Amino acid sequence: MKIALIAHDRKKDDLISFVTAYKPILAAHDLYATGTTGKRIMDGTGLDVIRFQSGPLGGDQQIGAMIAKDDMDMVIFFRDPLTAQPHEPDVTALIRLCDVYNVPLATNMGTAEVLLQGLKEGFVDWRLIQERKN
């Protein structure tokens, strides 16, 4: 399963804690991230991450392009709802594409926990069945 992990700056510590807690589950999957988030995850958890550009430089759009090819199975995006982002349109576009392609999306830790527990139980396996059909 391909999982994108993204966090805005004030949420990066939360994401590292989250990824550390769920490392046994996440280690079994292909992880993708925007540039700075990916570096923080690799340094902080030792997991391998495929990194794109930093968010403000197009990283959200690169992950969006994978979603548009139906080539991303889950997005965990710890957004900062209290800080304006220079690339807010990219953030909105990424979230919109998740809705277009029915990609499971968590924008906060509460939902992310539910998604990863569901992933462990096989609730996201329908994505693999769908991929085999395409």
Ligand SMILES: O=C(CO)COP(=O)(O)O
């Ligand atoms: O800005 C981001 C997502 O919109 C995240 O980008 P970085 O991981 O490069 O900080």
